[in-house]
Amino acid sequence: QQPVQSPQAVILREGEDAVINCSSSKALYSVHWYRQKHGEAPVFLMILLKGGEQKGHDKISASFNEKKQQSSLYLTASQLSYSGTYFCGTENSGSNYQLIWGAGTKLIIKP
Amino acid sequence: DAGVTQSPTHLIKTRGQQVTLRCSPKSGHDTVSWYQQALGQGPQFIFQYYEEEERQRGNFPDRFSGHQFPNYSSELNVNALLLGDSALYLCASSFKKNYGYTFGSGTRLTVV
Helix, strand or coil, X not given: CCCEXXXXXXXXXXXXXXXXXXXXXXXXXXXXXXXECCCCCCEEEEEEECCCCCEEECCEEXXXXXXXXXXXXXXXXXXXXXXXEEEEEXXXXXXXXXXXXXXXXXXXXXX | CCCCEXXXXXXXXXXXXXEEEEXXXXXXXXXXXXXXXXXXXXXXXXXXXXXCEEEEECCCCCCXXXXXXCCCXXXXXXXXXXXXXXXXXXXXXXXXXXXXCEXXXXXXXXXX
């Protein structure tokens, strides 16, 4: 039931783009994206809802393909501050409050 | 505006003991969820409290219990500690569904 994230890790140069994918075997109601830096709390990035539009702010955006039960997080012109582990969390229905998290994607940005 | 506050930040307990972790939600939030995060893994949902009741529970044994107080703060209790309970315990608060969660910095529990 745990969503599968890919890649497991990615190393980029500052200014390059990255795509992180999240795939589920179950129908999804929503997908959350969070970033966690080492030793810190996860920070909410965005939520995508079934039937909703692609979300984004600044240079981070995401899409949600309900039919394929997949979501992708797009990081454009990456900055050093984007480094960390990115997690997707999924909810299976509107009446379900349990967020099921992927194993995470470690993103390293080098100057 | 204070975010989510958790205490203590670190804790060392002996196998078989009991532990209580505390969480104060972000101002304006009325829902508290607890997660267990092992090193290098994603958080695992323990349970969620709303209106002082457990609204939903994850796949954790009854040794894990919780409570929510009228001021929305919450406690996580773990009895009969096992070595495998060693982890980072995260508290997350929210206001309404579909608005995302605000996490605290967590309590690092080590069971020896």
